[in-house]
Amino acid sequence: MPALTRDEAQTRAQLLDVQRYEIALDLTTGEETFDSRTAITFTAAADGDTFVELKPAHLRSVTLDGTPLDPGTLVDNRLPLTGLTAGEHRLTVDAAMRYSRTGEGLHRFTDPTDGETYVYTQLFLDDIQRVFAAFDQPDLKAVFQLAVTAPTSWTVLANSVTEHTGDGAWTAAPTPPLPTYLVAVAAGPWHSVRTEHRGLPFGLHCRRSLAPHLDADADELLDVTRACFDRYHEKFAEPYPFDSYDQAFVPEFNAGAMENPGLVTFRDEFVYRSAVTDTQRQTRAMVVAHEMAHMWFGDLVTLKWWDDIWLNESFAEYMGYQTLTEASRFKDTWVDFGVARKSWGYDADQRPSTHPVAPAPDAVPDTASALLNFDGISYAKGASALRQLVAWLGEKDFLAGINAHFARHKFANATLADFIDNLASATDRDVHAWAEAWLRTTGVDTFTPTVSHSGRSWTLRLDRDGSRPHRVAVGVYDRDLSDGRQLVLRERYETDLPEQSPPTPRDGGCPALIVPNDHDLTYAKIRLDPVSQDTALRSLSSVPDPLTRAVLWNALRDMVRDGDLEPALYLDTARTHLPAETDLALVSGVLTFAGTVIADHYTPRARRPAALATLDALCHDIVRHTEDGSDPGLRLIAVRGLIDAATQAEPLHTWLAQGAVPGGPELDPELRWRALARLAVLGEADEDTIAAELRRDPSATGQEGAARCRAALPHPDAKRRAWDALFTTDALSNSLFIATAQGFWQPEQDDLVRPYLARYFDDAVDLAARRGPAIADATGRHAFPSTADDETLRLGEACLARTDLTPALRRRLADQLDDLARALRVRRKAEQG
Secondary structure, rough: OOEEEEHHHHHHHHHHHEEEEEEEEEEOOOOOOEEEEEEEEEEEEEEEEEEEOOOHHHHEEEOOOEEEOOOOOOOEEEEEEEEEEEEEEEEEEEEEEOOOOOOOOEEEEEOOOOOEEEEEEOOOHHHHHHOOOOOOOOOOEEEEOOOOEEOOOOEEOOOOOOEEEEEEEEEEEOOOOOOOOOOOEEEOOOOEEEEOOEEEEEEEEHHHHHHHHHHHHHHHHHHHHHHHHHHHHOOOOOOOOOEEEEEEEEEEOOOOOOOHHHOEEEEHHHOOOOOHHHHHHHHHHHHHHHHHHHHEOOOOEEEHHHHHHHHHHHHHHHHHHHHHHHHOOOOOHHHHHHHHHHHHHHHHHHOOOOOOOOOOOOOOOHHHHHHHHHHOHHHHHHHHHHHHEEEEEEEHHHHHHHHHHHHHHOOEEEEEHHHHHHHHOOOOOOOHHHOOOOOOOOOOOOEEEEEEOOOEEEEEEEEEEEOOOOEEEEEEEEEEOOOEEEEEEEEEEEEEOOOOOOOOOOOOOOOEEEEEEEOOOOOOOOOHHHHHHHHHHHHHHHOOOOHHHHHHHHHHHHHHOOOOHHHHHHHHHHHHHHHHOOOOOHHHHHHHHHHHHHHHHOOHHHHHHHHHHHHHHHHHHHHHHOOOOOOHHHHHHHHHHHHHHHHHHHHHHHHHHHOEEOOOOOOHHHHHHHHHHHHHHOHHHHHHHHHHHHOOOOHHHHHHHHHHHHOOOHHHHHHHHHHHHHHOOOOHHHHHHHHHHHHHOOOOOOOOHHHHHHHHHHHHHHHHHOHHHHHHHHHHHHOOOOOOOHHHHOOOOHHHHHOOHHHHHHHHHHHHHHHHHHHHHHHHHHHHH
């Protein structure tokens, strides 16, 4: 199936102006397909030929201006429209379309808890063709008018207000001009919580089986929604441009959320069935804020082509964190960004697949290549760049430029050049030069300090390995004279890099700790001078500001990844300081890196038991420190860590039998499945145990937990069944595929799964070609072998040399192999040390 090229899109945009889509969907025709009837009103600027996209199960009829066209001319996903004359035309298409089980197109899901069925659209990036015929590119905006026939017990949601006209028939109000990829429908027997705010209907929606959990959090979700909505209206001159604001939590969603105008869809894991930490609630709130920012940047003003996807995602990422900080009770959002989100960007930017935040147009020649850029660079690095821009430009001028951008391009399309021109109109600073340095370059700059001191003064020289200009804060810390274990801020000053003149000596004795990029205002790796590094390793938990601690933990993380700090020393530092840490995002982020990266990949196999023992002792320390019930979130993180690091089955069996950890927490479904999965890895669970737990929790989450546990069982038959489910039968939905893949490869089972290494690199290629980009991405991300050795690297590199890989799989494998090569380098250096 050909991907739409940029040249083809430009040619079609020059020929066509699309005014309106009238779409009728019938969702009552069976479990495999639905009916789709589309009428498109458009104007041709001149005589010419073009095509419309469609991926039907069966194409019944096509007419152009009342004249039938031959359905047999449809090739792959393209129906040619030849001999168009200048002027207005009307195209009608009648087809049967397939429901999706991979989260692409119109996804259909039956809830195992109660048997109810739900459908929803995910039409990004070119999946509109799976639902109705369209001129599928972002710069052919049009009005959409939707009619849906559904079972009589269902509610239909759409981009605009919907009305039930009887007998399962629903109509949606005509939308303002939208790009095709933002059209949205969600239908089923939803449980809904509705309210109004500033004259607009607001709604929360989820599956009926999740109703008690949504109701429990509805006030929090609506408070965040209202607060962010009001704050954006203080920032933006353009009012919210749509007639309603619904948020639907949908099952088996591939992303975190999707910014459909008026109907934002979220993965329904955000409707919490089990205990969560406040950091997880903050993350959910940030996603709400992120998606709402898209209503202006992405929906009101839309990119012209996919090379500018960063304009959508970087802006929403920055605004999500910043606006949540300003408008809600969550005041330390940038700590979580720094320790969890930003590392996503750093890692992506150091792989061979890195790309500029704003790639050159010819680097995104088609939609298949565009899909690869939804990564840590377009999100986290881009948001970091915007945060640095605000620090350099000032928020007042930044918002003035943004508002000029909205005013000039509302309900239309814009490019990077338009965005930069609008920012430049609000300031005397050279924004164009900044954009060239920050948005058109790749890689991570590194700051290396050199400290000298003489008498009662000291001097800091910051060397920059890289090419970007930076405005940074430098934090200077001393030992507290009344308590030498604590650190206190002496001063925080700002400086520009590269330095334009020799650094000025500063008064006072030599500091105990100097932190370049204090408060994390720029995007760069930092190194510490020898005194500061020793202080950080010994006293990191006594640094007073959590954002500064995040910068320091990131510095240590980068040093481990670069082979400049032994992985075991990082674990020892975590053991020393995390029990005293109060910021949940920091504890969670450090433990995640320590467990999933250091223990699972960077530690030589013979030393892994020692690494797990360190993690176990660390988590026990936190549990002991939280016995008074003062910090249930911190205790929950530690209990999760104890389960993941367990090497003995007895404690887990005891907790499951008693239904609780002594002193708390109770073992809710998430903890029970987590513990059972670990027992499966250790060979201390069997099919009967898994089946009993599934009877206890037959929900969709329970089905995924059972699939993960079954795949983790250390028996040849279990591995064979899991492999067949992943790579042979094609029966697994996207969520069950991911759960099975997550269970299959385990560091403790390297010898058992070794026969599957070579098979993976053959079977993955075939599977990706059969099942499409979503499963291809999951195959590369979740089903990639965890066996970190030279044989895996050799087989993977041979696979990459093949010419028949889909773009999604090729990109994911390239990234995994680069991470594997880095892990092997770190391991070898640790073994030599």
